[in-house]
Amino acid sequence: MLKLHIYIVAACLFLQNAPLLAQKNSTPNVVIIYSDDVGYGDISCNGATKIQTPHIDRIANMGIRFTNAYATSSTCTPSRYALLTGEYPWRKEGTGIAAGNAGSIIDKDQTTMGDIFQQAGYQTAVIGKWHLGLGGKSGPDWNGSIKPGPQELGFNYSFIIPATPDRVPCVYVENDRVANLDPHDPISVSYSKPILDLPTGKDHPELLTMMYSHGHDQTIINGISRIGYMKGGKSAWWKDEWMADDITEKAIEFIRKNQSQPFFLYYAIQDIHVPRVPNPRYIGKSGMGPRGDALVELDDNTGKILNLLDSLQLTNNTLVIFSSDNGPILDDGYQDQAVEKLNHHMPAGPMRGGKYSKFEGGTHLPFLVCWPAVIPKKQVSNALISQVDLIASFARLLQQDLPSGAAPDSQDMLDVLLGRSEKGRNNLIVQGSGNGLAIIKGNWKYIGPSKGIPLLKEKNMETGNNPLPQLYDLDNDIGETVNLATVYPDMVRELSALLEQVQQRK
Numbered sequence: 001m002l003k004l005h006i007y008i009v010a011a012c013l014f015l016q017n018a019p020l021l022a023q024k025n026s027t028p029n030v031v032i033i034y035s036d037d038v039g040y041g042d043i044s045c046n047g048a049t050k051i052q053t054p055h056i057d058r059i060a061n062m063g064i065r066f067t068n069a070y071a072t073s074s075t076c077t078p079s080r081y082a083l084l085t086g087e088y089p090w091r092k093e094g095t096g097i098a099a100g101n102a103g104s105i106i107d108k109d110q111t112t113m114g115d116i117f118q119q120a121g122y123q124t125a126v127i128g129k130w131h132l133g134l135g136g137k138s139g140p141d142w143n144g145s146i147k148p149g150p151q152e153l154g155f156n157y158s159f160i161i162p163a164t165p166d167r168v169p170c171v172y173v174e175n176d177r178v179a180n181l182d183p184h185d186p187i188s189v190s191y192s193k194p195i196l197d198l199p200t201g202k203d204h205p206e207l208l209t210m211m212y213s214h215g216h217d218q219t220i221i222n223g224i225s226r227i228g229y230m231k232g233g234k235s236a237w238w239k240d241e242w243m244a245d246d247i248t249e250k251a252i253e254f255i256r257k258n259q260s261q262p263f264f265l266y267y268a269i270q271d272i273h274v275p276r277v278p279n280p281r282y283i284g285k286s287g288m289g290p291r292g293d294a295l296v297e298l299d300d301n302t303g304k305i306l307n308l309l310d311s312l313q314l315t316n317n318t319l320v321i322f323s324s325d326n327g328p329i330l331d332d333g334y335q336d337q338a339v340e341k342l343n344h345h346m347p348a349g350p351m352r353g354g355k356y357s358k359f360e361g362g363t364h365l366p367f368l369v370c371w372p373a374v375i376p377k378k379q380v381s382n383a384l385i386s387q388v389d390l391i392a393s394f395a396r397l398l399q400q401d402l403p404s405g406a407a408p409d410s411q412d413m414l415d416v417l418l419g420r421s422e423k424g425r426n427n428l429i430v431q432g433s434g435n436g437l438a439i440i441k442g443n444w445k446y447i448g449p450s451k452g453i454p455l456l457k458e459k460n461m462e463t464g465n466n467p468l469p470q471l472y473d474l475d476n477d478i479g480e481t482v483n484l485a486t487v488y489p490d491m492v493r494e495l496s497a498l499l500e501q502v503q504q505r506k
């Protein structure tokens with residue numbers, strides 16, 4: 001009798017808690033750790049041996065390591081556009097690498113990933129690199145209220161680098177204002193003509209603490225010359241060596257503040273984009289110069305976020321994703337010894353090309369997912385998946401409808417993300433620099449003919465552009481060494497037709 005009672009009480013408790021459990025399992029906290037210019041081979045769980053990334057690897061150990069995951073593009077702005085909107089960036093004009101004073105690239109009426117989380121009752125934040133333009137068509141008013149910005153695009157809170165660490169203005173924007181701006185020292189920014197107040201790298205190389213290798217010879221801020229000209233705003237200038245700390249601190253604050261309700265954090269740390277200026281704590285840690293040291297910094301900051309989730313007992317019900325916006329590059333414009341100190345490390349793993357490239361190195365990236373309450377540990381998934389799919393997948397997880405026409409290229413890959421299925425996308429389009437696109441289907445990759453230059457000489461980077469069609473068998477040749485286009489003309493025809501068809505479809 002007593003036993004029966006216990007069963008009944010237990011059953012009642014279970015039933016009472018069932019909706020809660022179900023609800024909990026559909027409203028995890030979500031943290032996207034979106035690193036910058038980190039290649040597939042840059043993390044030790046993907047095979048790096050010259051560098052160790054134990055904290056990043058923890059995510060793989062707690063969940064799934066994807067071997068076949070992609071960004072849509074091999075540069076930042078288009079990849080971030082796709083991540084947040086679920087639309088292939090080449091469908092929209094103006095999604096190339098954005099200048100530091102570009103107007104907002106995402107329209108206010110587009111549905112973003114932030115919107116989906118907000119609709120589901122989450123607190124949302126973007127903290128780190130934005131690089132999707134700010135303000136109206138003519139760009140932001142740096143000395144006033146900067147709108148539209150992340151707050152108009154689904155984020156309750158934002159603390160951002162407007163563009164890139166190598167582009168002016170070198171200030172953070174917190175919500176709609178430049179942080180720490182002294183109104184008596186207003187900011188002006190120009191990407192066309194020099195503003196004469198501050199010296200440039202071109203005219204005053206003797207003032208530089210890090211010499212440029214190509215481009216990056218305009219206004220000098222903190223001893224580093226940048227892309228673009230600026231003056232004023234001195235009290236608001238970031239300190240490059242504290243940038244990762246500043247971003248991580250704000251992320252920690254946001255998580256702490258929202259620990260008792262569902263939150264979505266898009267943590268877009270600037271590492272390991274140029275200029276690579278890790279905090280002095282990390283200097284010399286990798287033996288590979290600033291690029292390797294910035295990787296150690298990235299890993300350490302990832303650890304800080306994971307440790308915080310542990311200490312707040314949020315790990316179990318937080319879905320964490322680690323990825324990168326585009327593939328790796330060694331010399332991206334500063335003389336920081338990335339080439340000289342590489343020590344046989346392979347940033348893109350076995351893949352050809354990197355940042356700016358249509359070859360695999362450009363878009364085939366680290367992608368790790370954990371959510372301990374739901375996803376079993378230590379899995380490897382070979383499913384074809386793209387960052388563009390996250391918004392539709394989250395919409396299903398959160399049981400939110402996407403408005404019609406929103407996120408047109410995003411496919412619901414929730415089961416793949418949660419390790420319940422290996423059935424990834426049927427096909428995926430990837431974009432490099434230069435015209436033309438590439439499509440991946442099964443083991444085949446077709447790169448359409450392109451007039452773009454085949455080699456970025458000063459960066460020593462192959463773009464994958466070729467006036468002839470290219471076809472690679474990724475199962476047997478992930479390094480894209482043998483062009484099989486003339487051997488399998490039918491496959492070339494099929495994939496170029498499919499590429500065309502997806503391009504036409506809206």
Ligand code: NG6
Binds near residue numbers: 166
């Ligand atoms: C390029 C910059 C490069 C980097 C890139 C954007 C030059 C010569 N090169 O134009 O250094 O800033 O833009 O990188 O200016 S991304 O990761 O944000 O796409």
Ligand code: CA
Binds near residue numbers: 036076
């Ligand atoms: Ca990038």
